[in-house]
Each structure stands twice: as C-alpha cells, then as structure tokens.
Amino acid sequence: MPIRTFAELLEAAKDKGPKTVAVAAAHQSEVLLASLDAELAGLAEVVLVGDSDRIRQIATDEDFDISRMELIHASRSREAAWQVMKLVSDGQADISMKGRVETSDFLRAALSKELGLRTGRLFTHVAVFEIPEFDRLIFISDAGVTVAPDLEQKVTIVQNAINVAQALGINRPRVAVLAATETVNPKIPTTLDAANLSKMADRGQIQGGLVDGPLALDNAISPESARIKGIRSEVAGYADILIAPDIEAGNVLAKAITYFAQGKMAGVVVGARCPLILPSRSDTREAKLTSLALGVMLAP
DSSP, X not given: OOOOSHHHHHHHHHXXXXXXXXXXXXXXXXXXXXXXXXXXXXXXEEEEEXXXXXXXXXXXXXXXXXXXXXXXXXXXXXXXXXXXXXXXXXXXXXXXXXXXXXXXXXXXXXXXXXXXXXXXXXXXXXXXXXXXXXXSOXXXXXXXXXXXXXXXXXXXXXXXXXXXXXHTTOSSOEEXXXXXXXXXXXXXXXXXXXXXXXXXXXXXXXXXXXXXXEEOHHHHHOHHHHHHTTOOXXXXXXXXXXXXXXXXXXXXXXXXXXXXXOOEEEEEEESBSSOEEOOOTTOOHHHHHHHHHHHHHHOO
C-alpha cells in the first residue's frame, strides 16, 4: 500500500527501524533534540560525532539525556563529516545526518573517493510534501543540490525521485516534468528537455514510473486544468513527482508549498551508498524527525 501521509511514513519507518544514524557536528541543541526524538520514536540508534565537550555541555544545559548515544570526538566540523562517512563506509552506520557543518563540507566528505560512498549516480535532493487537502504525498526534485541540470543530469534526477517514491510504496509513480507551458517550444529549452525525458521513459531509459512533459504546474496536479486544456495523459492532473527545471524553480516551489499552502516537508539526498539527511536550521522539530523517517525507509 502506498504511504499517503507523514503519520503513515513514521509508522512504516518504526516497523523498519531502528537504523544507525551518524550525526556530523552534533554540537547544536536542535540537532540533539532531533536525535533524541528519533531514538525515542524507535527510528534510530544515534552516534554523535563532534566536539564532545560542547555536546555534553549543551545536553546538560538543555537537560537532554544522551547517555544511550555513542559519542565520538572530532574537534572540527569537517573532521566530523569525514568521521560520519567513515562510519558508513565501515558498515557501522546506515544513515548520515548533517549537524552544525557546512553542506558543502558534508557532501564533499560523502563524495570522497577514499571512503567509497559514491555509486556512480548523481547526488540529488528529493523533497516530500504532505499538503492539506491533497490525497497523496507530493515529491519535488531537485530543489537542493543540482543547480542547473542538463538533460543527462535530469535523467538521474527523475530516476532517483522514482526510486524514493517506490520506497514509500508507490509502485509506478506519475512524474510530471515541469516547464512554463505544456507545449513543446524550441525557444524554451526546458520544454525540449521535458519532451526528451518523456520519450526516454517510453523507451525504458528511465524505469519504474510514468513520465510526461512538458507540463505546467496547474495541469500537472489539477485534473480540471488538464481537462480544460485538453491534455490526454496518464500523468496530467495526477502527478506524484514534480521535476523542476532548475534549483531556483524547485526551491521557490518547495518554499511556496511550505509557507503559502502550509505544507509539511521531509527531505533527503540520494545517490550515495546511504541516505544523506541535510536539515535546514529553519526546519521544524517535526520536519527533522520526518526527514529521518524518510532516511530510514531508504536505508539498506
């Protein structure tokens, strides 16, 4: 059965967990709180990597009980990121999570040839949204990693998003490749990419989902809009996955859903040997926990 709500996602993750989560640069109260939430929910067994004195001091000041968590000292944030990825490489952790470390340093450690976490696939960000009055979860990619993807990169973006949706029980997700218009226009390169991606999926170069594009946002998610515009498609009006033309469009769309539509978001970076959780400092406590639950569902 497909997972349709975040409550269902948390329950499914509890059934699959606990997984071992290694947290890089864990010397931040919000990160420790998310770690405690994941542990108490039965999602994770947590390894905290970072400045051990600062971690213990924060735990004392905030009255956090971290006694059940393993603590590994790393004096610098970059070192903590490397240590976390080493734990995954050595089979001692299933998921890595960013704490108080720059995203670039965290991803650089994951990309290290020495640690061997690369799979040959592009790293891409997949955001999952629970939106009021929607009967399903909506996936958006890439709103966080790939800045201006070319066609080859978009193939991986689409495939990675399909794989994430399938991990949540959506056997054949509907994928809408977004553009400003639903018609192919040589003057708008993103419409050409969308049409190519659709044909590539028809011929098996992208597998596991129904892919169509170009589609504008309205006719991707609204059956009525698709009907009015006369679009005949198995995807139009019922998309599960929205593929943004670039990171700016994806980022704006994701934040519009969160702040205008009151949607709730979870996010993960895929393409490595383990899920990479990159919570924003502005993420709510609930969002961090849901992102960890998503990581559990994707962990081997």
